Amino acid sequence: MTSVLDPQPTTAPEAADPMTPVPYRLERLRQDTRDTFTLELEPVAGPPLAYRAGQFTMLDAFGVGEVPISISGDPTRPGPLEHTIRDVGVVTHALVTAEEGAVLGVRGPFGTTWDVADGEGGDVVLVAGGIGLAPLRPALLELIGHRDRYGRVVLLYGARTPEDILFGDELRTWAVDHGVTVEVTVDNGQHAWRGKVGLVTHLVPRAGFDARNTLALVCGPEVMMRYAASALVDRGVPAGRVRLSMERSMKCGVGLCGHCQLRELFVCVDGPVLTYDRLAPLLTCREL
Numbered sequence: 001m002t003s004v005l006d007p008q009p010t011t012a013p014e015a016a017d018p019m020t021p022v023p024y025r026l027e028r029l030r031q032d033t034r035d036t037f038t039l040e041l042e043p044v045a046g047p048p049l050a051y052r053a054g055q056f057t058m059l060d061a062f063g064v065g066e067v068p069i070s071i072s073g074d075p076t077r078p079g080p081l082e083h084t085i086r087d088v089g090v091v092t093h094a095l096v097t098a099e100e101g102a103v104l105g106v107r108g109p110f111g112t113t114w115d116v117a118d119g120e121g122g123d124v125v126l127v128a129g130g131i132g133l134a135p136l137r138p139a140l141l142e143l144i145g146h147r148d149r150y151g152r153v154v155l156l157y158g159a160r161t162p163e164d165i166l167f168g169d170e171l172r173t174w175a176v177d178h179g180v181t182v183e184v185t186v187d188n189g190q191h192a193w194r195g196k197v198g199l200v201t202h203l204v205p206r207a208g209f210d211a212r213n214t215l216a217l218v219c220g221p222e223v224m225m226r227y228a229a230s231a232l233v234d235r236g237v238p239a240g241r242v243r244l245s246m247e248r249s250m251k252c253g254v255g256l257c258g259h260c261q262l263r264e265l266f267v268c269v270d271g272p273v274l275t276y277d278r279l280a281p282l283l284t285c286r287e288l
């Protein structure tokens with residue numbers, strides 16, 4: 001029983017420090033393609049991380065470094081924290097070669113979200129390039145979880161080669177079991193590939209959706225996003241209904257260091273998901 005003489009807390013418990021990594025154990029590592037892996041993480045202690053589609057964490061390979069990685073799991077179901085990572089450099093290599101059972105650090109979740117519910121009652125188009133399908137997967141799983149609330153759901157996905165296609169089994173399930181129109185194209189279609197060859201942006205003009213009543217979500221290399229957003233707007237999707245997930249070099253993830261600055265925006269807190277009407281003047285002009 002508590003006595004009136006017992007010291008009582010005078011303030012609410014402090015929120016966790018967003019700069020301190022929380023230890024997570026690598027429960028499972030799955031190889032998706034030759035250079036891309038999905039990590040399933042569980043907290044060493046405490047509850048699983050609550051997050052929303054589009055958010056990212058800062059993943060820490062202790063002793064090597066920390067990088068921003070989007071969460072690629074299903075935000076509507078409890079389960080391990082998933083990240084799908086392309087092995088491109090020092091830190092990503094350390095993450096994708098970690099042993100199962102290893103402890104990694106997680107900060108976050110950080111950043112803005114896809115807010116897919118804004119598309120309810122209309123069509124939703126997702127345009128993904130390469131590893132960009134991973135940050136879009138939580139949005140797609142959320143759409144599928146409430147499939148009856150949306151009209152057409154269209155996924156346009158471009159990979160470098162057939163061997164680079166991510167989540168191949170899931171692409172079929174999304175199409176067959178959940179009424180998602182999935183169109184895949186590759187840049188280089190040698191071997192037994194019988195599908196489309198060419199840029200994913202070229203799929204936008206002919207895809208079946210009601211442009212005026214569409215929410216569009218785009219993720220991939222910046223130049224691809226710029227052309228995809230422009231093609232969507234040309235089709236008639238309002239620029240404010242086109243959302244892009246931006247990548248910039250990041251250190252703090254919480255708006256303190258300025259590493260991720262894009263003119264007046266800090267991508268870690270104002271983004272990563274931003275609307276095209278806001279981004280269009282800031283995107284660099286490069287040729288495809």
Ligand SMILES: Cc1cc2nc3c(=O)[nH]c(=O)nc-3n(C[C@H](O)[C@H](O)[C@H](O)COP(=O)(O)OP(=O)(O)OC[C@H]3O[C@@H](n4cnc5c(N)ncnc54)[C@H](O)[C@@H]3O)c2cc1C
Nearest residue numbers: 067068069070084085086088089090091092247248249272
């Ligand atoms: C919000 C956000 C979400 C991201 N989500 C994912 C994800 O889901 N999966 C994934 O694989 N990657 C994702 N990235 C990119 C990832 O953070 C970089 O690949 C990583 O920081 C590279 O670090 P490294 O030490 O392995 O490579 P480095 O040794 O630092 O660099 C290797 C190569 O990658 C390039 N590079 C480095 N950082 C970035 C960057 N931020 N964006 C683009 N190119 C970069 C370098 O120019 C160099 O060519 C995301 C980035 C951001 C900002």
Ligand code: FES
Nearest residue numbers: 253255257258268
């Ligand atoms: S990463 Fe430090 S301000 Fe965005």
